[in-house]
Amino acid sequence: MTGRRPRIGLLGGSFNPAHRGHRRVSLFAQRALGLDEVWWLVSPGNPLKPSSDMAPLEARFASAVRQARVAPIRVTAIERQLGTRYTIDTLRELCRRYARYEFVWLMGADNLAQFHRWREWRDIARTMPIAVIARPGYDDAVVASPAMAWLRRYRVPLASFVNGGAWSAPALVTLRFDPDPRSATAIRRADPDWAARFAGPPPRDQLTHRRIVAGEETTAP
Numbered sequence: 215m216t217g218r219r220p221r222i223g224l225l226g227g228s229f230n231p232a233h234r235g236h237r238r239v240s241l242f243a244q245r246a247l248g249l250d251e252v253w254w255l256v257s258p259g260n261p262l263k264p265s266s267d268m269a270p271l272e273a274r275f276a277s278a279v280r281q282a283r284v285a286p287i288r289v290t291a292i293e294r295q296l297g298t299r300y301t302i303d304t305l306r307e308l309c310r311r312y313a314r315y316e317f318v319w320l321m322g323a324d325n326l327a328q329f330h331r332w333r334e335w336r337d338i339a340r341t342m343p344i345a346v347i348a349r350p351g352y353d354d355a356v357v358a359s360p361a362m363a364w365l366r367r368y369r370v371p372l373a374s375f376v377n378g379g380a381w382s383a384p385a386l387v388t389l390r391f392d393p394d395p396r397s398a399t400a401i402r403r404a405d406p407d408w409a410a411r412f413a414g415p416p417p418r419d420q421l422t423h424r425r426i427v428a429g430e431e432t433t434a435p
């Protein structure tokens with residue numbers, strides 16, 4: 215151990231369903247940023263996505279557990295327990311509960327392109343550093359995005375981020391690697407009944423150790 219606080223990457227998502235792309239980008243980010251673990255926050259419901267197309271949380275959670283097997287990835291639906299939907303509320307609560315960890319918010323470039331629509335998005339960036347993973351087809355949208363217009367000035371080179379250079383949040387690190395074309399949209403199109411394969415008893419939350427129980431949703435905003 216170097217004496218530094220364990221560094222955890224947080225990848226929030228619908229995971230509707232989880233796919234190999236989530237796993238690949240998480241492991242890539244873990245290596246590139248020197249993370250001890252990546253936590254997948256399986257969302258009870260993205261505030262900007264219609265719930266009509268969303269499989270039940272238990273199925274999405276179970277698909278994530280399967281994709282995260284034998285990897286330094288923990289799958290949690292802690293937002294349901296916390297009663298949070300908006301990322302800013304979740305991150306504030308995680309920082310309070312897990313003060314011994316240092317967090318990095320991970321997201322694909324598609325999310326950065328519409329980050330300015332998230333509640334208190336600048337405060338999210340002030341709460342923890344953000345690492346963005348390139349995603350095929352989103353480069354232009356990111357460059358032109360209102361969030362990038364503000365975040366650009368806080369860019370930190372990967373090397374200084376990893377080696378403890380002089381930075382503090384807001385900080386934006388861009389991760390570029392062989393981009394992964396997979397998406398949950400494509401999987402749902404090819405296999406609309408994917409959730410039926412995860413109909414068994416739901417696995418336990420890997421952070422809170424609670425059983426994921428059907429129907430315990432937080433109220434949609």
Ligand SMILES: Nc1ncnc2c1ncn2[C@@H]1O[C@H](COP(=O)(O)OP(=O)(O)OP(=O)(O)O)[C@@H](O)[C@H]1O
Nearest residue numbers: 226227228229235321322325349394396397398399
């Ligand atoms: N192939 C990928 N490359 C980079 N980031 C990804 C990739 N797939 C998912 N992500 C990121 O993982 C997080 C969770 O993604 P999500 O669960 O919405 O999957 P998705 O494939 O983007 O789903 P959908 O197609 O339904 O929008 C988001 O930050 C998203 O940008």
Ligand SMILES: O=C(O)c1ccc[n+]([C@@H]2O[C@H](COP(=O)([O-])O)[C@@H](O)[C@H]2O)c1
Nearest residue numbers: 226227228257260262300301302332333
């Ligand atoms: O907080 C917000 O306003 C907000 C708006 C849209 C998305 N998010 C979060 O973004 C993450 C990615 O969502 P998704 O559906 O693109 O996988 C997930 O953790 C959502 O809760 C958060």
